[in-house]
Amino acid sequence: MALASRAALRWARLCRPCSPARPAGLCARPYSARHKEKIDISTYSAESIRNFSIIAHVDHGKSTLADRLLEITGTISKTDCNKQVLDKLQVERERGITVKAQSASLFYSHEGVNYLLNLIDTPGHVDFSYEVSRSLSACQGVILVVDANEGIQAQTVANFYLAFEAQLAIIPVINKIDLKNADPERVEKQIEKLFDIPVDECIRISAKQGTNVERVLQKVIEKIPPPQFNTTDPLKALVFDSTFDHYRGVIANIALFGGEIQKGHSIVSAHTKKRYEVNEVGILTPNEQPTHKLYAGQVGYLIAGMKEVTEAQIGDTLFMHKQPVEPLPGFKSAKPMVFAGMYPVDQSEYNNLKSALERLTLNDSSVSIHRDSSPALGAGWRLGFLGLLLLEVFIHRLEKEYKLFVFFIALTVPYKAILSSAKLIKSYGKEEITIISPAQFPDKLSVSEYLEPTVLGTIITPQKYIGKIIALCQDRRAVQKDMLYIDENRVMLKYLFPLNEIVLDFYDALKSLSSGYASFDYEDSGYQATDLIKMDILLNGNPVEELATIIHKEKAYATGKFLCERLKDAIPRQLFEIAIQAAVGKKIIARETLKAYRKNVVAKCYGGDITRKMKLLKRQAEGKKLMRKFGNVEVPKDAFIRVLKRQPDK
16 A cells, blocks of 8 residues: 555656646656647636747857747756757757757746746757748747847848748847856947837846746737637648657648637648548647647647658648638748759669659758759659758758768759740740759850849848958958948948858858958849850760859859869879860860870880881870770769769858
């Protein structure tokens, strides 16, 4: 009997509420160690719910602040191991950056009232701005975190305007006040000057030490309005994110804009028109915690037997069967800024790679995907990304999560051409075409104008580096649009850049010139007319399609010379001479020669008449000429990668 009592006491101790506001059924232990008792959140009316995101520049302390908020509300226990709790992907922990927006429900008591706070931690890098915009659609307010040492950076400005345009309440928080060089007064003045937010609204905190963090929670309750939705309205749920589970299928993250949902309900997708039966609903704490119901204004997850990854469309609206509603606006489609060809190292891995791509793009709809093929590399895909970091993270996730290795080649941007040839206009069915591959590049004689994509870049830098940065921008064909002094030490520059000038190594060059202090952000700025040419690479007069590239006329010679030099090092020597040439149309603009292996045919001659040596050398030259005529030069796969990967290995 005593043994049973001790066991009961131990179980009660493990499952007691972690905070006064936290329901007794909700335990902070890992999901695998927790009993799956459903909790009741019906006591939280819309008035006591707050939905908010944390937005900031890279490495300004978003994830650390999220960790402290989870600890203060009792969502997780206070330990030294709490670092990047919401960053669940391996790539996030290895690189120390947030890649995927993650949500968590917090229970907090303020002035005798229990509140349900739905927090979404967002990425800070410009390449993941699509994740931020999706997260903001489920919120009524944001916490804008600024580093007390570095001050306002480029992505701080971009994220502020995303929240401002969405008409969300903004709470400015100055983090890292514990640092030796922290200057919160200077940062407060920057916030007031750029964002027109009064100095007295800024909250100074140290997320690492937990200083003044509870004041942030109180400000969230006071300043961010509750969601204005009604449980008596028909069900209307927005799918703003999703993941795939091998056993349970698609797990959709939803925000309820009306009605309520529970297990057993029959729901319909506005996008696919398919009907599903709800198997489970719940909230994220940050692990999955089943609930009896989800109500209007709340954020949670839903499992409804969706077995195919294509069934959970990001931005889709879910509604009750036989109660159709007007679909929510969803999300504006992301416009890819960088294209790359992707091919499996071994063609037998094609189907596995296809399955992995479908699952990765399920919760990252900013990546576009189209089938492609190459004579040299076989069947593959052409992928579109918002930026280079997103591409690197995508490759990393393929390798670490799915154990798949691929070739990524031919990084390009989408150009456009205005056709003048009636025959081509009839063939394409339109006058303006988009070019994402050199193979699609039309001849200049049939085109009235070429267009290249441009971006409006924002650079924030210390004043002493202005000269070097302006020179770098001019070298990249950029046009200065604005220059603003944020304070006596920092300057904000705005430039109009051709996209192809910044996608490869501009950010690295900027960081190098400014000793790491400058920050960079960009946004799409349409197309502009330019002078483009297609440059071919010839091996012994034969064009290699995989090495063709579209380039600005001014950069043709330097790029052609560079490619020829890289190919000379990459191609193995043959028994005959190989001419490596860069050509624009019929004109050769650069050349390198790979010398042939040569046998010393006169080694056996020990003197005698010179005519004998000349006869042997002449016969050797004729043989090599014949061999060059019929010999084929095959470029190895790894040579393609080494040549096309302009950016050096890190």
